[in-house]
Structures are given as C-alpha cells and as structure tokens.
Amino acid sequence: MTTPSLARRVATERRPDPAPPEAASKYVNQWVEPEAIGDERVPAFVLILKTRGCYWADVKGCSMCGYSKDTLGRSATPGELAAQLERAARRYRNEPYVKIYTSGSFLDDREVDPASRLAVVRAFSNARRLLFETLPEFPTDAALGPLKEAFPGELEVALGLESTDPVVLRRYVNKGASPAEYLAAADRVRALGARAKGYLLLKPPYLTEEEAVQDVVRSIVTAAEHFDALSINPVHIQNGTVVEWLYHRGRYRPPWLWSVVEGLARGARARGSARLVSFPTAGGLARGPHNCGACDARVLAAIQEASLDQRFDGLADLDCACRSEYAAVRRLEVLGVEA
Numbered sequence: 481m482t483t484p485s486l487a488r489r490v491a492t493e494r495r496p497d498p499a500p501p502e503a504a505s506k507y508v509n510q511w512v513e514p515e516a517i518g519d520e521r522v523p524a525f526v527l528i529l530k531t532r533g534c535y536w537a538d539v540k541g542c543s544m545c546g547y548s549k550d551t552l553g554r555s556a557t558p559g560e561l562a563a564q565l566e567r568a569a570r571r572y573r574n575e576p577y578v579k580i581y582t583s584g585s586f587l588d589d590r591e592v593d594p595a596s597r598l599a600v601v602r603a604f605s606n607a608r609r610l611l612f613e614t615l616p617e618f619p620t621d622a623a624l625g626p627l628k629e630a631f632p633g634e635l636e637v638a639l640g641l642e643s644t645d646p647v648v649l650r651r652y653v654n655k656g657a658s659p660a661e662y663l664a665a666a667d668r669v670r671a672l673g674a675r676a677k678g679y680l681l682l683k684p685p686y687l688t689e690e691e692a693v694q695d696v697v698r699s700i701v702t703a704a705e706h707f708d709a710l711s712i713n714p715v716h717i718q719n720g721t722v723v724e725w726l727y728h729r730g731r732y733r734p735p736w737l738w739s740v741v742e743g744l745a746r747g748a749r750a751r752g753s754a755r756l757v758s759f760p761t762a763g764g765l766a767r768g769p770h771n772c773g774a775c776d777a778r779v780l781a782a783i784q785e786a787s788l789d790q791r792f793d794g795l796a797d798l799d800c801a802c803r804s805e806y807a808a809v810r811r812l813e814v815l816g817v818e819a
C-alpha cells in the first residue's frame with residue numbers, strides 16, 4: 481500500500497529544477513494522429529506546451545502520472561509561451577482537430593496566462609474543434625467565455641475524471657477532487673457551450689484486473705450523461721510514479737488489452753449519446769497495456785477502428801490463445817491466488 485509519504489516523496493523527486501529561458505522557448509512535443517469528428521475521420525494536431533505543469537503534482541500528484549518531468553519547474557512567461565506557439569504554428573497544416581496539452585491545466589493561470597490562452601486558440605482558428613485539458617476547478621465563465629468568443633469552432637474541455645468511485649479516485653488514484661466535482665465541472669462546461677470529454681483510467685493501482693473492468697464500466701454508466709465523449713485510458717507506467725514503484729516490486733501489471741476490449745464492448749451499451757473511445761498509450765509494450773505479444777497489434781488496431789467508427793460489434797470476434805489465460809487471471813486474482 482502507498483502512504484502519503486511515498487506519494488509526496490515521489491512527487492518531490494520527479495519535479496524538475498527551474499528551467500533556463502532557452503529550454504522554455506521549446507514545446508515538449510508535437511505530432512499528428514488519427515481522430516474523428518462525428519462520422520468523419522480527420523487528422524488531429526497534438527501539441528504539448530511546456531508550462532509549470534499541474535499544481536496538484538506538487539502537492540501530492542496522482543499515482544500514475546509522471547507528466548511533471550515535462551514541465552519547467554516554474555511558470556512560463558508570456559514571451560516563452562509565444563515562442564513555443566510560434567514554433568508549433570509553423571508545423572500546423574490546418575488539421576481540423578487540435579489538441580493542446582500542458583502536462584496540467586490549460587485554464588490554470590499559473591500554467592498559461594489568459595492572454596496566452598487567447599493567442600493559442602487564435603493560432604488554431606482554422607480548426608473545427610480544439611481540445612484542452614483542465615482540472616475541474618478551472619472551467620468557469622470567466623475562463624471559458626473569452627476563448628469561446630475567440631474560437632469560431634467547438635471547444636472541447638477534457639477532464640481527468642478517472643473513476644466515479646470516490647474511494648478509487650481519492651485513495652488509489654490520489655486525485656485532489658471528488659467524482660462529484662468532476663461531474664459538476666462537465667455539466668458547467670456544457671452549460672457554457674463547450675463539449676465535455678472525460679478520461680477514465682483503466683486499472684488504477686491496488687485494483688485487480690476484474691475490479692478494474694468493473695470500475696471502468698460503472699464509471700461509464702455513471703458519467704455518460706454528463707459528457708459528450710468518454711475515453712478509456714489504460715494505465716501505462718510512467719517514470720517516477722507510485723505505479724512504477726509498485727511495478728518494480730512486482731505489485732502492478734499494466735492492464736490487459738482484453739480489459740480495454742471488454743470495457744469498450746460493455747461501455748458501448750451504457751454510454752447513451754456519448755462517444756466512447758480508447759487510444760491506448762504504449763499499447764503492446766511491457767510498460768503499457770498488453771496481451772501475449774502475438775495478438776497485441778491486431779487487438780490494438782481493432783480498438784482504434786472501433787473508437788474511430790463508434791462500431792463495437794467487431795470486438796466480439798477478436799480472439800487469441802491468451803484470452804483463456806486472461807480469464808484465469810481475472811478469476812484467480814479475485815480469489816487472492818498468484819496467477
């Protein structure tokens with residue numbers, strides 16, 4: 481079991497020292513990935529800005545999150561953010577979907593000041609949809625209103641709800657806000673005229689594979705009416721996290737891809753009008769969600785296709801010899817037997 485001191489020690493160790501100005505003028509990463517808007521497949525331009533990062537990561541940090549290694553260790557100045565944006569804009573090819581990440585909250589003034597936020601949405605005003613992430617306390621009329629005015633397309637606000645189970649969220653994920661605060665934030669986002677997207681974590685630490693599947697399906701059932709889209713995000717092991725600490729001691733295995741498949745298949749029946757997607761990070765790798773190795777690429781491709789097309793029937797046809805091993809793991813873990 482983790483303790484507050486472990487979580488705090490890990491949070492402190494992973495925080496970088498304050499960065500010099502030259503490091504702050506470069507964004508963390510940028511790439512283009514497949515996405516969909518409604519029934520139409522579109523390319524998405526993804527940009528990770530370098531900011532001070534998530535304030536919660538300084539206080540305690542979530543058990544699976546290692547994003548603070550991509551931060552500055554201090555707030556970026558408006559000039560530094562402008563330099564990052566200028567570099568990114570040179571690579572932008574009018575992709576219809578744009579996703580902006582900050583390793584924290586785009587709407588937290590300490591990470592991105594209000595004028596820089598406006599500059600970001602204006603730089604991508606040719607996009608039809610612009611997504612950014614935030615913690616639930618930041619989407620207010622004062623923060624969202626000017627962005628809505630400046631951006632002609634749809635704004636999509638992504639919230640890392642992770643689980644609608646208060647115990648899982650507080651004790652296992654180590655989030656600072658409750659599920660109720662996330663659901664209220666999603667309602668507020670929609671009332672303010674933006675789309676709400678929720679991230680659901682598949683297999684937080686201390687849950688068995690069976691409990692993890694039940695947790696994500698229950699979370700879809702509870703959250704669906706509050707969100708326009710829900711994404712199942714299976715845990716991958718990031719450096720400097722509590723999950724990595726457990727992994728190195730043989731006390732954590734990333735989720736099976738079969739759990740993602742089941743989460744999507746069962747979630748599809750409970751999602752109402754919300755989109756349901758999963759685009760696993762590090763899929764098929766030892767530190768990411770994986771099966772036996774032989775079927776991983778095939779299963780990952782099916783998960784991506786189902787997510788893009790919103791057609792989940794094909795998932796039932798997937799099979800591999802490892803599926804019976806997976807079923808045994810789920811049964812034996814529940815009984816407390818080493819699989």
Ligand code: SF4
Nearest residue numbers: 534537541542545584
């Ligand atoms: S998961 Fe989100 S809230 Fe938690 S530490 Fe990472 S960025 Fe902050």
Ligand SMILES: [Zn+2]
Nearest residue numbers: 772775800802
């Ligand atoms: Zn397999």
